[in-house]
Amino acid sequence: MSGRTIEINGRKVWVLENGGGAPLLYLHGFADVHGVKESWLPFHERLAERAHVIAPAHPGCAQSDENKDIDAIDDVVFHYLEVLDALKLTQFILVGSCVGGWIAAEIAARHPKKIRKLVLIGAAGLFVEGALIGDIFMMAQPERGSSYASLREMLFSSANQPNALELFPDGMGNLDDELRRYQMLRFCSRIGFRPPYFYNRPLRNRLHRIISPALVIWGEKDNFVPRSHGETYAKLLPNCSELKIIPASGHSVIVEKPDETAKLVVDFLNQRGQV
Numbered sequence: 001m002s003g004r005t006i007e008i009n010g011r012k013v014w015v016l017e018n019g020g021g022a023p024l025l026y027l028h029g030f031a032d033v034h035g036v037k038e039s040w041l042p043f044h045e046r047l048a049e050r051a052h053v054i055a056p057a058h059p060g061c062a063q064s065d066e067n068k069d070i071d072a073i074d075d076v077v078f079h080y081l082e083v084l085d086a087l088k089l090t091q092f093i094l095v096g097s098c099v100g101g102w103i104a105a106e107i108a109a110r111h112p113k114k115i116r117k118l119v120l121i122g123a124a125g126l127f128v129e130g131a132l133i134g135d136i137f138m139m140a141q142p143e144r145g146s147s148y149a150s151l152r153e154m155l156f157s158s159a160n161q162p163n164a165l166e167l168f169p170d171g172m173g174n175l176d177d178e179l180r181r182y183q184m185l186r187f188c189s190r191i192g193f194r195p196p197y198f199y200n201r202p203l204r205n206r207l208h209r210i211i212s213p214a215l216v217i218w219g220e221k222d223n224f225v226p227r228s229h230g231e232t233y234a235k236l237l238p239n240c241s242e243l244k245i246i247p248a249s250g251h252s253v254i255v256e257k258p259d260e261t262a263k264l265v266v267d268f269l270n271q272r273g274q275v
Contacts, residue, residue: 005063008082014063015087016040016055019048022116022269023089026055027080029098029122030136031155031252034062035184036167036177043254046262050269051093056083058100060187062180070190073125073200077106090114093269097121097254098225099188102198105233109206118214119265120233122251124198124225131226132196140185146171154223157250167255198225207236214240215268217261219249 005012016033018040024047028034033041034057040048047053059079060066070076080103084090094115096104101123108115124133139151148168149159156164172178192198214237218230227245234243244264249256 003063006083006086008079008086011059011065011067012063013059013065013083013086014057016053018044018053019051021051022093024051024053024093024095024269025084025089026053027094027096027100027103028055028058028061029096029100029252030181030184030188031163031167031255032097032100034058034180035098036180038062038176038180041255041258043258043262046258047095047265050266054087054089054092056080058103058184058187061183066186070187073102073106073191076103076191077110080107081111084114091116093117093119095119095121095265096123098251099124099192099198101125102200102203105203105207105210106200108210108212109203110209112209112211115210115212117269118210118212118237119217119268120214120230121217121253121261122219122222122225123216123229123233124192125200125203126229126232127196127199127201127204128226128228128232131228133198133226133229134224135195135197136224137185137189137193137197140181142170155251157219157221157248157256161250161256163252163255204232204236207233208238210237210239212239213268213271215244215265216240216242217244217246217253217264219251219253219256220245220247221249222251224251
């Protein structure tokens with residue numbers, strides 16, 4: 001693993017890189033590198049065995065500077081276009097999880113020729129009638145002053161799942177992890193804090209523009225982004241064959257089932273020898 005800072009319009013963006021091969025841009029979510037942890041999780045390490053994984057921290061997350069001009073998802077897309085320019089990425093694999101999946105879908109819809117393959121994992125971003133994305137801002141408030149059980153229940157298959165307790169413990173956890181969790185919520189409040197949360201209504205009518213092969217992965221028990229959102233992505237992406245469900249897992253499949261999730265991604269990337 002190595003990390004470096006790139007500069008965009010006078011702002012720092014923190015980027016982790018690992019592995020060799022075809023470039024793979026990874027955009028993170030809540031229970032994730034940059035969202036909680038400083039370094040790679042086992043899922044990312046598996047991907048780095050097959051590709052050159054590049055993971056920028058969203059504005060204001062981890063060691064990236066905050067961008068006070070961000071007020072909507074379009075602003076985030078423009079930010080990442082500048083990140084791509086700075087990294088000299090013209091064509092690449094794009095993998096996004098959670099909120100990172102939403103950003104990935106928006107980038108792919110606007111600039112389809114840049115994307116070699118697209119993977120969306122529990123991606124937010126769509127408005128699906130009768131299936132609203134959960135209010136993570138409410139759940140991030142501790143119950144009885146110290147319990148984050150409801151937040152864990154939203155992001156994992158159960159509040160007592162070991163990985164959930166490690167990443168979102170009750171009371172005060174590791175201070176650096178606490179700061180990254182706060183930074184991620186602060187960033188997301190800029191683009192997702194408009195009930196119903198974490199969606200861009202026009203996105204679903206733009207998905208037909210995405211020409212790359214696509215894979216959509218969902219946890220069987222996702223209490224944050226309902227499965228119908230995954231079904232909608234899989235239906236509307238022109239080159240997506242099916243929705244892959246990870247059994248016995250919640251929203252954070254990359255944490256709960258890293259091997260199973262990574263295998264789906266790697267097998268997809270290996271199709272037709274592209275990686």
